[in-house]
Amino acid sequence: KQWYQRRVRVHEMGTVADFQAMLLSTSLQLLLFSFEACLCYKLTFAPPHMKWYLVFMPLFLLSVLSIIICGWGWKKERPLDLELLFSVNMLQFVLFVLRLEELVHWSWQIILIPLWILLGICSIAVIYYIALTAVLLCTNDILPSLRTPRTAASCLYSLANFSLILFLGLLVTKIDNPDTESHSYISIFLPYHLGMGSLVVSTFYQKGGNPWWFGIREEFCLFLLKKFPAIRVYGNISYIYGYTSQETAIPVDVPIINNSDSKNSLPKVTFSNVELPD
Numbered sequence: 001k002q003w004y005q006r007r008v009r010v011h012e013m014g015t016v017a018d019f020q021a022m023l024l025s026t027s028l029q030l031l032l033f034s035f036e037a038c039l040c041y042k043l044t045f046a047p048p049h050m051k052w053y054l055v056f057m058p059l060f061l062l063s064v065l066s067i068i069i070c071g072w073g074w075k076k077e078r079p080l081d082l083e084l085l086f087s088v089n090m091l092q093f094v095l096f097v098l099r100l101e102e103l104v105h106w107s108w109q110i111i112l113i114p115l116w117i118l119l120g121i122c123s124i125a126v127i128y129y130i131a132l133t134a135v136l137l138c139t140n141d142i143l144p145s146l147r148t149p150r151t152a153a154s155c156l157y158s159l160a161n162f163s164l165i166l167f168l169g170l171l172v173t174k175i176d177n178p179d180t181e182s183h184s185y186i187s188i189f190l191p192y193h194l195g196m197g198s199l200v201v202s203t204f205y206q207k208g209g210n211p212w213w214f215g216i217r218e219e220f221c222l223f224l225l226k227k228f229p230a231i232r233v234y235g236n237i238s239y240i241y242g243y244t245s246q247e248t249a250i251p252v253d254v255p256i257i258n259n260s261d262s263k264n265s266l267p268k269v270t271f272s273n274v275e276l277p278d
Contacts, residue, residue, distance in 0.1 A: 017076050024069050034058040052100040063090040108172045119165050126161045130154045156202040163195030
């Protein structure tokens with residue numbers, strides 16, 4: 001009976017979808033880690049029996065699983081970021097395998113056509129977001145507290161998109177023309193790190209989160225306040241010194257009593273309007 005009540009309570013909280021999302025995200029991360037391990041093994045030891053399609057097999061499975069997760073996410077109204085990226089890049093992974101196995105001898109500019117198309121769509125979306133932000137900033141209907149996040153998001157997304165396009169162009173030029181003297185790989189990867197850094201910064205103000213984070217089944221701040229009541233008691237108290245409920249100040253009388261009694265010799269200070277947390 002207790003297990004049944006707990007199960008019903010979990011369903012009422014709506015955490016079943018969060019738990020399923022955690023399992024699906026863990027599966028994606030494991031497949032991505034498997035691809036990285038296979039790629040490192042292939043580049044380090046170069047075994048002849050390990051073909052490139054075996055190296056990219058986790059990415060193929062990852063793309064198929066991402067398509068399934070996208071359908072599940074749209075049904076559950078869940079945000080999709082990494083899953084959508086892998087689901088639309090399945091053709092790009094196939095072209096990588098064909099080029100590395102030397103089944104086709106196209107240049108890398110042609111091989112990366114799906115990625116160019118994706119970055120072009122992202123550029124159109126960024127331009128639309130910048131125009132929408134500019135229109136909203138010119139109107140007085142939007143709150144001032146919402147103007148700063150929109151402006152920051154526009155700048156960060158524009159920087160990330162431009163940096164990735166610049167990085168991809170420099171990298172393709174370097175790979176297609178290895179004999180010519182061009183930029184070093186350190187300078188080529190600088191726009192990439194800049195774009196990734198801007199995307200990391202853009203996640204700081206994002207709301208939401210999974211209450212199944214480390215299995216605590218609730219928000220991390222609430223969990224922390226419950227485990228450490230001292231933070232809630234001593235860190236969330238506001239008081240007004242020398243003021244009543246009205247906005248006028250009342251002078252604090254500190255009587256001077258020459259008495260040997262220590263209790264009466266202390267000054268009397270009145271605190272009012274002490275607010276404790278819920």
